[in-house]
Amino acid sequence: MHRPPTAEAELAADLAAVRPALGARFAAELPGARAAVLTRLWRALAHEPLPWVVRRAPTRDGLTLHLADGRRLHGPHADPYATAAQVTAVVLDGTAYEDAARLTTALAVPHGEHLAAELAHSTASLALSRAGQEQPAGHHPKEWPAHDWEWEQRVVDGHPYHPNCRSRPGFSVAEQLAYGPEHRPPPVRLGLLPVPAGECLVSGEWPADLRDGGRLMIPVHPWQAAHVLKRSCVAGLAAHPLMSLRTLAVPGGPHVKTALSARLTSSVRDISVGSIASSAALSAFGETLAERTDGLLHTTRSLGAVTADSPDLAAVLREPPAVYAGPGECVVPVAALTTTGLPSSPAWLADFARLALTVGLRLLEQGVALEAHGQNLLVVLAASGAPVRLVYRDLADIRVSPARLARHGVAAPELPARVLTDDVTALRRKLFGSLVAGALAATAGSGQALGTALAAAVADVPDTGTTGDLRALREEPVPVKALTLMRLSPGVSGDRWARLPNPLVDVGF
Known part of the structure; x- marks a missing residue:
């Protein structure tokens, strides 16, 4: 046969x-x-x-x-x-x-x-x-x-836990080599598609150099232009692809998030009209968040966002995280930390966990759950390699509790309804599933190393005693997205969840 x-x-x-x-x-x-x-x-x-x-x-x-x-x-x-x-x-x-x-x-x-x-x-x-x-994956x-x-x-294998870690359906071999960051391609030439300004929704300020009279020039990924829009574009910005594939770094300029209507790992990577509409509000809210962390967190600002009333034709300009590095410092995506050699030190891993949990739990107690996985969360390293601050990019999938904000005298800003919730389970799932079972776990590399780092960190993390979040982290199973179950449940909307053994229990904390 x-x-x-x-x-x-x-x-x-x-x-x-x-x-x-x-x-x-x-x-x-x-x-x-x-x-x-x-x-x-x-x-x-x-x-x-x-x-x-x-x-x-x-x-x-x-x-x-x-x-x-x-x-x-x-x-x-x-x-x-x-x-x-x-x-x-x-x-x-x-x-x-x-x-x-x-x-x-x-x-x-x-x-x-x-x-x-x-x-x-x-x-x-x-x-x-x-x-x-x-070169070998590890670098000094x-x-x-x-x-x-x-x-x-440097992030070659993609998502550390998703079986679809490198699934790129619809991409030919030539396109993977041309657009995949791990292949270290030459700069990708983004297209520019002119759209009458009256047909566009703009959030924030759209820059003058991406305007042509009464038209806005929307950056378009070449894969999107060829396979989805099926339109030719004016040659535009040359940029380097980042981990998310659809976001690219313009040398000396912004990071450009483009619409890329392909299914990568679990999700189709377009940009919803709603996310464009809320871009400026979320960016301003992010600056407010950073002010509440005593300098331990920065959030990258949205410089401008535009859509031609379609998730297939939209773009967001963001400031690069590197602007938050001081002299001698470096800003590293958490997903790339294992290529530095630093996490091999238990003391370093404990310091990083302490920093990440201090920021994450403080914001959670005040009403904001970050989706702090290894792609969204970056760490500022001193010249010595010590983790000193965090940078967070892409606020589109955070969760915000109006009730918790109100307890701290903060009025909930006008944000999309989908990010607002007072459900404690939903808030903890968002933070713990991304930070503990995602960023920290992948950096540690094993349950034993993760448990040891968490045990050293939580002993120093302040406990306000008002929300029970720290107690839940110490005692309850760790929530994590059930990524495979979600791929086997095409008719079910929303996230599905699993509960993993608490690594603190395994180390006798």
């Missing part, structure tokens, strides 16, 4: 035509990429509330999942916070699977065929990302790059 080519074979064929010199390295990286994606999928199977997993039974050599159809799936112990562990195979009713896509197909769960296709693409794209690396702190976008190029 004829079988269609796999995603790996298709990518290899395209690579042979576009960049044949990478072919051998791509093939060599495939086993490691399969293990990396399978590791992430096994974490999800072991910890997310999947309806077809009826029981999880620890064994001497790992973990057995009892499935609703009577089958059993066995794999190794699954530390939910580990990033370096590699699962090379799991066994489903006596058959070993080394590939996440094949395993998902064999599980035959509802909507699994779509996830399997995404996992196959993620595996092949991850191998491509790794194949292009000429003295080798800090000169430009902010170079930090973002």
Whole structure:
């Protein structure tokens, strides 16, 4: 029977035509990429509330999942916070699977065929990302790059826990090499699409150099122009792609967030009209937040935002986080911290956790839950490598409690309804799921290291005693987005959640 080519074979064929010199390295990286994606999928199977997993039974050599159809799936112990562990195979009713896509197909769960296709693409794209690396992932702190976008190029594997860590459906090999930051491409030439000003919604100030008489020049990503808008654009700004792919850094200028209507990891990356409308208000609110942290946090300002009444044609100009670095300092995205060598020191990790928790919990107590994952959260490092301040970018997905703000004598500003909530669970999920189970966990690299760092940090974090947030952090399971369950639930809106073991309990705190 004829079988269609796999995603790996298709990518290899395209690579042979576009960049044949990478072919051998791509093939060599495939086993490691399969293990990396399978590791992430096994974490999800072991910890997310999947309806077809009826029981999880620890064994001497790992973990057995009892499935609703009577089958059993066995794999190794699954530390939910580990990033370096590699699962090379799991066994489903006596058959070993080394590939996440094949395993998902064999599980035959509802909507699994779509996830399997995404996992196959993620595996092949991850191998491509790794194949292009000429230097080892780790870098000595003295080798800090000169430009902010170079930090973002160091993040090769994408999301540390999402099985779709490198899924870029709709991107050809040539486009991945041209637009993926980890491939260190030459500057991307953004297009400029002129739109009559009367047809645009503008938030903040749109700069004069992006105006042409009565028209606004909207920056457009070349992938968006070719595949979604299907329109030619005027050649515009040359910029370097950042981790989010759709945001690019203009040398000496702003960061440009473009609409990119592609599904990357979990979400379609367009820019909603509502987020443009609220851009200036959120930016001003961010400055208010920073003033309440005694200088420990800066938020990047929105310089201007525009949409032509469409999520497919919009852009936001933001100030670069590097403007908040003092002499000798450097601003590093948390996702890139593992490339500095610094987190290998338990003392450094505890200092970073103390800084992040002090800021995060203080703002949460006052009514603001940051989505402080490794892409949104950046840390200012002193010349010695010590973490001294934080920078937060992209306020679109924070949560704000009007009731908590009111207790501190602050009136809730006019913000989108979707960010406003007084639900304690929703507020804690937002912060703890992104900061503890995301940024801090991925930086620590294991549950043991995370627990040790948290134990050292929370002992020094002030507890106001009025909200119970610190107690919840110390005693309750850690909430985290159930990323795989969400991909298997296409008809369900909103986030789904899992509860991970509290690493403080494991270290006897």
